[in-house]
Amino acid sequence: MLNSLISVAVMAQSSTVNIIPNMDPDKQIPYLVLAGLLAITVLIGISMMSKVNRAVAGNLLGSVSMALAIALTLWAFDIFSVIDLWVAMLIGTILGLIISRKVTMLQMPQMVGLLNGFGGGASMIAGALTLINPGGEDPFSLITSGLAIYVGSLTLTGSIVAAGKLHQVFTQKPIVLKGHQFWTISTALLGFVSAILFVHPAFASGAAKIFLIMLSAIISGAFGIIFSIRVGGADMPITISLLNSFSGVAGGIAGLAISDPLLVAVGGIVGASGLLLTQIMCRAMNRKLADILLGKTSTPTMKKAAQGATEVKQADDAEIELADEDAQETPIAPVAKEDPHLDWLMEARRVIIVPGYGMALSQAQEQVKQLMLLLESQGAKVDFAIHPVAGRMPGHMNVLLAEVDIPYDKLCEMDDINDQFKDADLAIIIGANDVVNPAANTAEGTPIYGMPILSVEDTKHLIIMNFDRQPGYAGVDNPLYDESADKVALLLGDAKASLEKIFAQLADR
Amino acid sequence: MSAIQFVLLAIFVVSALVGYKIINRVPSLLHTPLMSGMNAFSGVTILGCLAATAATGTLGEPGVNWIARIFGYIAIILAMLNVVGGFAVTDRMLRMFHSESADRTEKTGGQN
Numbered sequence: 001m002l003n004s005l006i007s008v009a010v011m012a013q014s015s016t017v018n019i020i021p022n023m024d025p026d027k028q029i030p031y032l033v034l035a036g037l038l039a040i041t042v043l044i045g046i047s048m049m050s051k052v053n054r055a056v057a058g059n060l061l062g063s064v065s066m067a068l069a070i071a072l073t074l075w076a077f078d079i080f081s082v083i084d085l086w087v088a089m090l091i092g093t094i095l096g097l098i099i100s101r102k103v104t105m106l107q108m109p110q111m112v113g114l115l116n117g118f119g120g121g122a123s124m125i126a127g128a129l130t131l132i133n134p135g136g137e138d139p140f141s142l143i144t145s146g147l148a149i150y151v152g153s154l155t156l157t158g159s160i161v162a163a164g165k166l167h168q169v170f171t172q173k174p175i176v177l178k179g180h181q182f183w184t185i186s187t188a189l190l191g192f193v194s195a196i197l198f199v200h201p202a203f204a205s206g207a208a209k210i211f212l213i214m215l216s217a218i219i220s221g222a223f224g225i226i227f228s229i230r231v232g233g234a235d236m237p238i239t240i241s242l243l244n245s246f247s248g249v250a251g252g253i254a255g256l257a258i259s260d261p262l263l264v265a266v267g268g269i270v271g272a273s274g275l276l277l278t279q280i281m282c283r284a285m286n287r288k289l290a291d292i293l294l295g296k297t298s299t300p301t302m303k304k305a306a307q308g309a310t311e312v313k314q315a316d317d318a319e320i321e322l323a324d325e326d327a328q329e330t331p332i333a334p335v336a337k338e339d340p341h342l343d344w345l346m347e348a349r350r351v352i353i354v355p356g357y358g359m360a361l362s363q364a365q366e367q368v369k370q371l372m373l374l375l376e377s378q379g380a381k382v383d384f385a386i387h388p389v390a391g392r393m394p395g396h397m398n399v400l401l402a403e404v405d406i407p408y409d410k411l412c413e414m415d416d417i418n419d420q421f422k423d424a425d426l427a428i429i430i431g432a433n434d435v436v437n438p439a440a441n442t443a444e445g446t447p448i449y450g451m452p453i454l455s456v457e458d459t460k461h462l463i464i465m466n467f468d469r470q471p472g473y474a475g476v477d478n479p480l481y482d483e484s485a486d487k488v489a490l491l492l493g494d495a496k497a498s499l500e501k502i503f504a505q506l507a508d509r
Numbered sequence: 510m511s512a513i514q515f516v517l518l519a520i521f522v523v524s525a526l527v528g529y530k531i532i533n534r535v536p537s538l539l540h541t542p543l544m545s546g547m548n549a550f551s552g553v554t555i556l557g558c559l560a561a562t563a564a565t566g567t568l569g570e571p572g573v574n575w576i577a578r579i580f581g582y583i584a585i586i587l588a589m590l591n592v593v594g595g596f597a598v599t600d601r602m603l604r605m606f607h608s609e610s611a612d613r614t615e616k617t618g619g620q621n
Contacts, residue, residue, distance in 0.1 A: 022564050039524065042550065043531060049543055050534040056603045059546055063596040066553065073556045079563040088562075088582040089555075092589025099590075100597035105605075111598060112545050119551040119591040122558050125584035129561035132577050140514045244548055251554035256517050258557050266553040268521040269528030273547045276532050277540060388537055395540030399602050407609035413537050 020259045022135060023076055031076040035262035038072065041065040042266055046273075052408055069262055105403045106360055109393040113163035113240045116247045120155025123148050123250035128213050130257045131198060139199045144257035146195030149213065150220045151250040154191065158224030159243045165228075166236055166392060175229040184230075187223035194219055231292065237393045238281050238292055245274025277394050284388035286440075286451035341489035342505055344461040348426040351375050351382045352417065354454055355397050356390050358431015358467055359495050365404045367499035368430060372406065374506070383410050385417045385427075385454050387435035414454055422458035429456060429464045431495050433472030438479055446476045456480070462488045465498045542602045549595025555588035 020028055042065045048058025070089075074080040103111045127148025130141065164170045177183060194216035197203060203212045231239045252267020282289050359368060372382045384406070390397045398411050421427060429436055436456045440448040456462055457480060464480060469492065471477050481490055491498040535543050562581025566573030 022560065043524075043527060046528070046546070046550075047531045047534070049539060049546060050531070050536065052539065052603075052606050052608070055539060055542065055606075056600065059542070059596060059599050059603055062546065062550065063592075063600075066550070066555075066592055066596070069553065069556060070559065073559055077560050077563055079559065082563055082568060084568065084578075084582065085559055085562060085585060088585035089589050092586040093593045095586070096590040096593030096595075097597055100594045100601065103598060105602070108541060108545070108598070108602070111594075112548050115545075115548050115591045115594050116551065118587040119548070119554055122552070122584040122588035122591065123554040125580050125587075126554055126557035126561045129565065129577055129581055129584070130557075132574065133561060133564040135564070138511075140511070241544065244544060244551065247551040248547065251551050251557070252521050254554050254557040256514070256521065258560055259513065259517060260556055260560070261517060261520055263553055263556050264517050264521045265524040266550050268524035269531075270547045270551045270553075272525040272528040273532040273543070276529055277544060280537070280540075386537070393541055393544060395537055395543070398538045399541045399605065402602075402605040402607070405605075405607060408538060408606045409609045411538055 020076075024078060027076050031072065032261060034072050035069070035260075035265075038065050038069050039262055039265040043269065046269065072262075073260075105399050106363070107167070108399060109237065109240055109391075109396065110163040110166035112393065113159045113166060113243065116240070116243050117156045117159030117163065119247040120152045120159060120243070120250050122152070123247070123254045124152025124156060124217060126254045127152060127257055128217070130254070131209060131213060137204075141257050141259075142198040143196055144253050146198040146216060148250055148254040148257055149216050150191050150195040151246055151253060153217045153220035154224035154227075155243055155246040155250055156224065157221040158228040158239070158246070161225055161228040162231070162236055162239050162243060165231075166240075170229075172232065172236075174232040177226070177229075180226070180230055183226050184223070187219055187226055191216065191220035191223050235285075235287070235292055237389065237391070237396075238278055238285070238287070238289075240393055241274055241277040241281055242289075242292075243274075245271050245278060248272075248274055281389055281394055284452065286448060339489075339505065340485070341461070341463045341491070342502070342509070344426050344463065344489070345375070345502070345506065346378065348375065348380050348424075348461070350420075350424045351380050351426045351428065352385050352421060352424045352456075352459070353382065354385045354387075354427060354429045354432050354436055354456060355401065356387075356430065356432025356435060357392060357396075358433075358465075360391060360396070360400055361431065362495040362497075364430065364494075364496040364499055365400050367496055367503075368401070369404045369406055370503065371428070371499060372410075374503075380425075383412050383417060383420075385414065385421075385456075386411055387414055387432070387454055390432060390435055414452065418455050421455045424459045426461045426463065427456040427459040429462065429466070430499075431466065433466060433478060434476070436478075436480065437472065437476060439476045443476060448476055460487070463491065464488060465491045465493075465495045467494065468492055539603075539606075542599050545595055545602065546599040549592055549599060552588045552591030552595060555585065555592055558584040558588050 023031065042062055045058045045062035045065060048054040048061065079085060127145045130145045161170065165172055194212060197212060203209050228239055248267050248270025252264050252271055255263025255267050278289060353368065353372065355368065359365065375382050384401060386397050388394065391400070398408065401411060402408055434448055436454050437448060438453070438457045439446060440451045440453045443449055462480065469481050480488055532543065558581060562578060562585060565578040565581060
């Protein structure tokens with residue numbers, strides 16, 4: 001009798017584990033196995049996103065895995081029939097479907113930013129609830145819950161500021177407070193310390209704990225605001241991508257706090273992907289991540305670089321405002337009588353189009369497609385050269401061009417197409433500036449020095465459609481603008497209007 | 510720190526490394542959908558929100574911490590918005606990508 005009791009106890013010990021607080025020990029093993037399987041299907045889904053033709057299926061696999069993960073969690077915690085959870089999920093689902101239908105491709109960066117913020121906010125609350133709920137009083141749970149509040153809160157506020165800037169609710173210009181550096185570092189440190197402080201017995205219960213939760217959330221949130229208000233328009237993609245990483249890390253930490261392996265695994269994957277994209281963008285813009293984090297916008301170096309220019313202009317930002325307000329009225333600069341660029345267009349056999357954010361702002365994608373079709377109808381081979389940081393988030397140009405049905409095989413990465421410029425007859429630059437500025441190769445000491453650029457200067461003829469002659473975001477004059485009219489045709493003004501004019505002129509011929 | 514917590518940390522590190530490896534293969538053509546897809550995955554925190562909200566008490570029984578539970582609802586709504594909005598918008602974007610050859614078959618298919 002005793003023997004059998006002991007053996008049952010041993011069996012119970014070896015077959016049931018008590019890893020996850022609040023979960024029936026019998027369900028823990030199946031839960032862990034299924035969670036592991038779902039983590040694998042998530043990874044498969046993500047890896048399918050590396051090929052265009054399988055990406056839709058990969059995304060679907062990811063979303064199905066997520067739905068199953070939710071069902072698994074509800075089952076494992078015995079809360080499948082808790083009605084109010086379903087109601088809350090339904091509300092979130094409906095809201096999510098509505099905004100995903102309404103958003104335009106141009107607004108995608110702020111959409112991703114905003115959704116990111118929501119994820120961060122959810123992780124923050126999950127961390128706070130874990131602290132308040134009974135159970136999980138060991139130091140590891142306490143610290144990870146605190147950290148979930150820290151990272152979650154800064155992701156929430158940072159993302160809202162970033163999305164607001166991109167949506168032009170707030171000014172795109174960097175806002176610099178007095179002693180900004182001090183505030184950045186002190187809120188970052190204080191937020192972190194307050195998160196760790198949950199292990200201190202003084203904050204073990206009651207009002208003191210609630211107070212610390214609120215304090216921690218507020219300080220971390222302040223850090224998010226302070227660090228993102230200082231970032232200028234063109235650095236926003238990096239911030240968004242970094243916050244994306246943070247939202248993953250926040251979820252992962254929340255998973256550590258409640259001992260949920262699936263949450264931990266997916267959080268880790270998202271954190272890594274955001275970091276990788278951030279690195280890629282930093283490299284492509286020749287910026288150091290630490291500089292952006294500490295709010296060192298290119299302002300100090302820009303002053304040095306702009307020398308000739310009277311005032312360092314946040315050209316990019318100004319351009320955005322101008323483009324919005326005056327896009328329709330701005331007259332197109334008079335072009336030389338003979339309009340040699342029309343001949344170039346007619347005669348070119350090999351054309352490379354370089355789109356930039358200016359194209360997106362003037363919503364000229366449809367006209368760009370018409371230009372492509374026109375050139376192709378004359379037998380020219382047309383490709384697009386996409387710089388990694390063109391647009392307001394990584395890969396933004398590709399989405400905008402895919403939306404108007406330009407086949408993706410024509411959208412070439414910089415490294416693949418850069419040595420083809422020298423064999424091309426014509427490069428057409430539409431609303432791009434810094435990414436084609438040859439000064440990046442020569443002008444030592446300027447912020448863009450060393451930044452990889454598209455080598456359009458190798459091409460026989462160039463047509464540049466830009467809003468004005470102002471230097472781009474980096475504040476470095478573009479020598480292409482001063483090239484002889486035999487090589488470069490500069491069409492100033494709104495890109496859409498410039499393209500329409502070309503079509504009209506060609507039709508008149 | 511218990512053994513399982515150590516394992517959890519290991520899972521975090523390993524999945525981050527594996528994720529880094531996999532995502533490195535995604536071409537820059539797809540970086541925007543990748544980012545919004547990853548964004549949708551970051552809403553996985555919904556799992557934590559559900560568990561934490563349920564742990565505030567059992568409906569219909571005394572002792573439910575209602576303030577905490579209402580915050581839990583907010584968290585669930587936000588996380589669900591993140592998940593559903595993220596996947597839906599990624600799907601919308603990915604469906605816009607067409608290759609030249611696919612376009613051609615589509616066109617000739619339409620003409621015949």
